[in-house]
Amino acid sequence: MTRIAVVDDQELLRDSLSCTLSRAGYTVFSYAGAEVALDSIKKNSFDLVITDLKMPGMDGVELLRELRRAGLDMPVIVMTAFGSVSSAVEAMKLGAYDYIQKPFEADEIELLVSRALQASSLRRENEALKRTANDINNSRKLVGESLIIRQLREQISRIAPSDSTVLIEGESGTGKELIARAIHRQSNRADRPMLCLNCAALSENLLESELFGHEKGAFTGADKLRKGRFELADGGTLLLDEISEIPLTLQAKLLRVLQEKEFERVGSSVTRQIDVRVIATTNRNLQQWVSEGKFREDLYYRLSVLPIYISPLRERREDIPLLADYFLKRIAQREGREPCKLNKAVVKCLTEYNWPGNVRELENLIERAWVLSGGQEITAEMIRSWLTNSQTEGMLKARHGHLMEDMERELILKTLQQYNGHRAKTAQALGIGLRTLGLKLKRWQEEGVTLMAS
Numbered sequence: 001m002t003r004i005a006v007v008d009d010q011e012l013l014r015d016s017l018s019c020t021l022s023r024a025g026y027t028v029f030s031y032a033g034a035e036v037a038l039d040s041i042k043k044n045s046f047d048l049v050i051t052d053l054k055m056p057g058m059d060g061v062e063l064l065r066e067l068r069r070a071g072l073d074m075p076v077i078v079m080t081a082f083g084s085v086s087s088a089v090e091a092m093k094l095g096a097y098d099y100i101q102k103p104f105e106a107d108e109i110e111l112l113v114s115r116a117l118q119a120s121s122l123r124r125e126n127e128a129l130k131r132t133a134n135d136i137n138n139s140r141k142l143v144g145e146s147l148i149i150r151q152l153r154e155q156i157s158r159i160a161p162s163d164s165t166v167l168i169e170g171e172s173g174t175g176k177e178l179i180a181r182a183i184h185r186q187s188n189r190a191d192r193p194m195l196c197l198n199c200a201a202l203s204e205n206l207l208e209s210e211l212f213g214h215e216k217g218a219f220t221g222a223d224k225l226r227k228g229r230f231e232l233a234d235g236g237t238l239l240l241d242e243i244s245e246i247p248l249t250l251q252a253k254l255l256r257v258l259q260e261k262e263f264e265r266v267g268s269s270v271t272r273q274i275d276v277r278v279i280a281t282t283n284r285n286l287q288q289w290v291s292e293g294k295f296r297e298d299l300y301y302r303l304s305v306l307p308i309y310i311s312p313l314r315e316r317r318e319d320i321p322l323l324a325d326y327f328l329k330r331i332a333q334r335e336g337r338e339p340c341k342l343n344k345a346v347v348k349c350l351t352e353y354n355w356p357g358n359v360r361e362l363e364n365l366i367e368r369a370w371v372l373s374g375g376q377e378i379t380a381e382m383i384r385s386w387l388t389n390s391q392t393e394g395m396l397k398a399r400h401g402h403l404m405e406d407m408e409r410e411l412i413l414k415t416l417q418q419y420n421g422h423r424a425k426t427a428q429a430l431g432i433g434l435r436t437l438g439l440k441l442k443r444w445q446e447e448g449v450t451l452m453a454s
Contacts, residue, residue: 361431
């Protein structure tokens with residue numbers, strides 16, 4: 001039940017206001033003076049305070065000031081007589097939600113109370129979401145002590161303060177989004193939003209609308225105005241995941257935004273200025289795609305002002321035990337239990353495997369082992385059956401000197417064959433998402449690659 005404190009030295013107004021708000025469904029406590037109200041509010045929980053400005057002894061402005069000093073941040077509405085607006089403005093500067101002039105109608109105060117409570121609820125929800133997001137971001141860190149990781153950390157610290165675009169390249173599952181978030185957190189835009197968009201998940205028309213927004217009536221189904229990611233991320237950072245999947249027709253528009261810092265919503269001729277730092281990620285060889293005419297050369301160079309390459313996990317095997325231990329501790333913390341230890345045999349299995357799905361595959365395997373072991377000791381026998389080490393090594397040797405994309409495709413197709421076309425099992429074995437697998441298979445099928453029936 002919503003609790004409201006009404007503070008006014010005039011008994012008639014105090015009783016009338018209490019009656020009005022009680023009929024509206026609120027629980028109301030009335031006080032004839034600010035001192036007694038302050039003492040009660042400090043001891044009890046209130047959702048809203050409505051106070052008169054002019055009262056004997058402590059006035060409404062001083063009451064508001066004392067509430068804020070006590071760390072109480074509930075919304076405060078001040079009531080003021082005609083001619084005392086300047087005092088109401090002072091109260092607003094101290095953090096009052098709004099003021100209302102006497103005399104007022106019942107529906108006026110009910111509407112103002114409703115708005116104040118809604119605003120307070122939204123603020124609390126936003127703060128909770130920010131805390132959750134910070135917890136998630138802070139719990140996922142760049143783990144490892146290999147030379148590659150140490151150099152990567154140094155590179156991030158140098159790149160972060162700049163506003164230049166960043167292109168992060170690396171195989172699937174290496175942690176490209178993790179690097180992008182680390183750059184944003186260390187940048188001058190850290191207190192501004194960071195938005196993400198998976199460019200492979202949307203059709204061309206939907207992608208254009210997501211990027212630039214659209215006006216009401218711009219196309220069938222556009223029943224209201226919609227702001228795009230560039231507009232929403234103004235002042236902050238926009239992460240374009242799988243940038244290689246943006247159609248050529250949209251690449252020209254993206255290039256213009258990066259160069260001119262301006263765009264138009266779909267269906268609008270109004271040019272809007274924005275200040276957004278763009279970070280793009282890809283698991284493809286974009287230079288190869290440029291040579292094949294699949295990606296604009298000018299856009300590639302505009303994106304790769306500050307390039308970062310994330311090495312696959314097999315090239316930094318000394319980080320594997322550290323990552324496995326980190327994932328175990330994080331799972332144990334989430335479950336409220338003590339983390340189990342990995343014996344030497346398990347560590348040997350993990351470090352000898354080539355991890356085609358990289359860090360994401362390792363994380364999935366550790367969580368699977370934790371769940372199936374009941375949080376007890378994880379054995380080498382348990383995880384050995386999940387690792388197709390010999391198959392992976394044979395493929396890597398067979399494809400030596402060939403494109404990483406070809407190696408990835410062959411591994412996925414052979415794993416799919418191993419599981420008789422079962423996509424969910426294939427994705428789980430590779431440590432990739434089912435949607436990611438589906439998109440890759442669909443693209444290869446369109447390119448004429450023969451896939452077994454699934």
